[in-house]
Amino acid sequence: MLFKTLSGQTIIGLCALFAATFTAITSEVAPVGLLIDMANSFHITEGKAGLAVSAYALVVALAAVPLTILTARINRKTLMLWALIGYIASNLIAALAPTFAILCLGRAVGGAAHALMMSIVSAYAAHLVPPRMTGRAISFVFGGTSLGSVLGVPGTAAIGQLAGWRVSMMVVTGLATILTVCIAFFLPKVNASSSSVHLPSFRTPGVARVFAVVITVNTLFFLGHNLLYTYVSPLLMSHGLPESALSIALLVTGGVSILGLWAAGQMVDSKPALGLLVAGLITACGMGALCGSLLSGWSAVAAVGLWCAGYAALIPVIMSGAIRSRATTADIAGAAVNASSNVGILFGSAAGGMILNTAGLSVLPPMAVGIVIMATALGLCSPVAFPRVLHDHSESES
Numbered sequence: 001m002l003f004k005t006l007s008g009q010t011i012i013g014l015c016a017l018f019a020a021t022f023t024a025i026t027s028e029v030a031p032v033g034l035l036i037d038m039a040n041s042f043h044i045t046e047g048k049a050g051l052a053v054s055a056y057a058l059v060v061a062l063a064a065v066p067l068t069i070l071t072a073r074i075n076r077k078t079l080m081l082w083a084l085i086g087y088i089a090s091n092l093i094a095a096l097a098p099t100f101a102i103l104c105l106g107r108a109v110g111g112a113a114h115a116l117m118m119s120i121v122s123a124y125a126a127h128l129v130p131p132r133m134t135g136r137a138i139s140f141v142f143g144g145t146s147l148g149s150v151l152g153v154p155g156t157a158a159i160g161q162l163a164g165w166r167v168s169m170m171v172v173t174g175l176a177t178i179l180t181v182c183i184a185f186f187l188p189k190v191n192a193s194s195s196s197v198h199l200p201s202f203r204t205p206g207v208a209r210v211f212a213v214v215i216t217v218n219t220l221f222f223l224g225h226n227l228l229y230t231y232v233s234p235l236l237m238s239h240g241l242p243e244s245a246l247s248i249a250l251l252v253t254g255g256v257s258i259l260g261l262w263a264a265g266q267m268v269d270s271k272p273a274l275g276l277l278v279a280g281l282i283t284a285c286g287m288g289a290l291c292g293s294l295l296s297g298w299s300a301v302a303a304v305g306l307w308c309a310g311y312a313a314l315i316p317v318i319m320s321g322a323i324r325s326r327a328t329t330a331d332i333a334g335a336a337v338n339a340s341s342n343v344g345i346l347f348g349s350a351a352g353g354m355i356l357n358t359a360g361l362s363v364l365p366p367m368a369v370g371i372v373i374m375a376t377a378l379g380l381c382s383p384v385a386f387p388r389v390l391h392d393h394s395e396s397e398s
Helices: 008-033 035-042 051-070 076-096 100-128 131-163 165-186 205-229 232-238 243-267 272-288 298-324 330-358 361-380 392-396
Strands: none
Touching: 008 035, 008 051, 008 076, 008 100, 008 131, 008 165, 008 232, 008 243, 035 100, 035 165, 035 232, 051 100, 051 330, 076 100, 076 165, 100 131, 100 330, 131 165, 131 243, 131 298, 205 232, 205 272, 205 298, 205 330, 205 361, 232 243, 232 298, 232 361, 243 272, 243 298, 272 298, 272 361, 298 330, 330 361
């Protein structure tokens, strides 16, 4: 177990980082559960409302690696606090936005904060624990991203259902504010000198190839997931679920998805290839069940839950693969995964919106299934990043 041999201060630090990644992803994906209400409020189509996700992702994709390099010598805790302040400003602007353009501007501010914070948390976690526990610490901290993905959407959707989407965004603002205060008092400091940054070692062909495969796999998974999940609310409604039940349905799928986090924890430090295979197949099966009109109502909700459970397991598995490639430091590995994730989010949400407006929802599930299967197969072709069996000493060398 990760926490058995760690000090109380280290455990508090790791939990604070977990909460930070949860808040970051909740801020990023909140519009997914609020998409219909946002579209109605600004009198735009649901496809256009998806730009609230795309604007955020575009800034992250462009800024993650450059910001990480430019801030390499700045105290990590200071950067964490500035990033959280960025989340507060972003969500507050979105909550008060008089027009959709202003809302997208606020989302862009959040994208800059996200580009910074999600790129440094892996190195921060690695500094807090002994080298032999680096992989597990990073997986634990990035578990907050999985939990944010699967609980942030239904949580904000439930608040939006009860009090409106603007109130929901204000609640996310409050969450970021509380976390900022907690981080300021309780997160142990990490000096910039403890987190040296270097670019990937692309002069070593084997290392470069492994790193490129991990980044490509990550991009494809996020592309396939967000092609469909950005529009999960209208998707469920097309399968006969009433709009009044959406928030409850998303909460149920979020709860089921926690099983994916638990399963990933069992395999990420021992059998990465099996973890990738099982998670990829479960994700594809859940998406595939939504093709056509085979399922309706709550059976469609069960399929979304299955898909999200598989997806939740993928994030720590892929992050560990990036660290395992040894192509770069944890900072740059985190930045590269962060950037590629948001490339997938950007193109997935944007492409999904265009397809939704032109061809309809029925085209999205089979396309998403194909992308996920492709990503899984590509990952299994890289036994260095995703070995069948991983011994403890492999992580200790990371």
